[in-house]
Amino acid sequence: MVRRIALALLLCGLAIAPGRAQTPADDDAARARAVVADLMxxxxxxxxxxxxRHPVNGLDHWIxxxxxxxxxPVVLFVHGGPASPTIPSLWQFQRPLEEYFTMVHYDQRGAGKTWREDHSEALGETLRIQTYVDDLVAIAEHVRAKLGKQRLVLVAHSWGTIPAMHAALARPDLFHAYVGIGQVVxxxxxxRLSLAYGLEEARRRGNAEAVREMEALLPYPGDAPLTRDRIVAARxxxxxxxxxxxxxxxxNLWYYGAARLSPDYDAQDRAALSAGSLFSLERLLDEFVQVDFxxxxxxxxxxxxxxxxxxYTTPSQITADWLEQVDAPFKRxxxxxxxxxxVPWEEPGKTLVSLLEVVRPLVRE
Structure with a gap:
């Protein structure tokens, strides 16, 4: 997936080489960003x-x-990836949410604007799940103090659900509720379920090439190590x-291209998206593939x-099964x-309605 992301960023023109002469397309993009900035x-x-930027555990994070x-109420949103920050794409879905919630995002260590602050080898050695948990807790404490709130609503997407689940379990005093989107369980x-879905669809559609490629990976994941190359091929x-x-x-175009129109991301920030993804995933992969909640x-x-x-990236039936058996003060x-x-990009309207109808009543100041 990392290679596809990097390729997508290049195809979408997100990485502008330093020193390259401005083109009419660049001027058009700048004007479009100005329109988005005014709208937002x-x-x-x-x-x-x-x-x-704000210092967190020895590294300036962008918030x-x-x-x-x-x-x-304040929502603290923990982005996916690793190293797929939401700040450059929040303009696509967030504006209605801002009428009912104060929305807080941050670029995690090794991601986006924060990657630009430090991506040294020494910093790379800190890329462990527990470090991300510690960062999240520190940012939650900072946001509480800054906005004068006792607790926050913790929302996380994809990879971000891993440190967020750990943070909610370790520091429940910080949060009104936890909302997982594309939850990793x-x-x-x-x-396993992702490949099974792809193989079923390929057979149903008569795609012999796809069937051949996926059957060559079986049994998957099996007992072999889950390497980046195997995951890329399987997905x-x-x-x-x-x-x-x-x-x-x-x-690729609508999501990974979002930063091209983001008023919060300049050319160097856009280039950092691909670089940060490569930097982070290779250091987190061994821990990531062992996650089991x-x-x-x-x-x-x-x-x-x-x-x-x-x-079928984080198949939802696994999440539904986990939710059925967990004991919590409230679950839905x-x-x-x-x-x-x-989800927030595909159904932004239902995302807003669900936060208002299901999550907002859980806020107790």
Whole structure:
């Protein structure tokens, strides 16, 4: 997947080589970014709109805080990846959410603007799941103090659900509730079901090439190490058949191209997306493939899962099964029938409604 992401970034023109002469296309993109920036501007006196760096555990992290009213509940959103920050694409779906919540995002260590702050070998040695958990807790403490809140709503997507689950279990005092989107429960089972879906679809559609490629990987994941190359090969066809974004064979242009119009990301930031992905995943992969939350039978705070019906990147049935057996003060699964893995982008309207109807009542200041 990393190679596909890097290629997508190049194909979308996100990485502008230093020193290259400006072109008419660059001028058009700059004007488009100005339009997006004006649309996203929060002019009211009660609102907040900040993008800034803040020191966290020895590294400056980049943080975005946006909302129409500081009195609203605060959502701390933990992005996926590893190293796929949400800040460059939040303009695609977040503006309605900002009317009801103060939305906080941050580029994790090794990702995006934070990768630009430091991507040394020494920093690379800190890329461990527990470090991301510690960073998340520190940022939650910072946001609480900055915005004058006792607790936050913790929302996480994809890879981000791993440090977020750990943080919720370790520091439930910080959070009103936890919302998992594209939840990771068991990575090896994710991979098995993902390939099984791709193979079933390829056979149904008579795609002999796809069937041949996937059958060559069986048994998968089996007992062999889950390397990057095996994962990339196994996810190729499930994602082609809509397992990443429902009924779409690619997400490259609309999702990975979002940074091209983001007012928060300049050319160097856009180039850092691909570089940060390569930097982070190779250091986290061994831990990532061992993640398994199936043994977690008690959850200390309300837990809500947003599940894409067509998600075969982190297959939703695993999440539904886990939610059924866990004991929590409150639990709810919300199915998104028109989504796969990219729920907030695929169904932004239902995302807003679900946060208001299911999650907002859990906020107790």
């Amino acid at each position: 501007r929060i002019p009211g006196p009660d609102g907040v709109q900040e993008t800034y 975005s805080i946006r909302g129409q009213d500081r009195a609203n 068991n990575v090896r089972e994710n991979e 190729k066809w499930p994602q082609h058949y809509g397992g990443m974004a429902a009924h779409r064979d690619e997400t 199936t043994g977690v039978r008690e959850f200390p705070i309300p837990v809500v899962m947003f599940m894409g019906r067509h998600d 699964g919300v199915w998104f029938e028109r989504s796969a893995h990219m």
